[in-house]
Amino acid sequence: MEVNETLAADDSPSMSSVPDCPSCGSSVASMTVLGPTDGVVAPCGCRIAPDALESE
Structure with a gap:
């Protein structure tokens, strides 16, 4: 299974979400x-x- 997605510049994941x-x-x-x-x-x-990684 192959998934290809193109993200807009404002949709890219930020480092703060890691x-x-x-x-x-x-x-x-x-x-x-x-x-x-x-x-x-x-x-x-x-x-x-x-x-331990769950968000509050």
């Missing part, structure tokens, strides 16, 4: 959930609880 790792402060690109209480964020590799 969450920070609660453990080390690095920007989080993705998270792999290993279980209900354990996950790994990338690219830093810190292990955090999956709900």
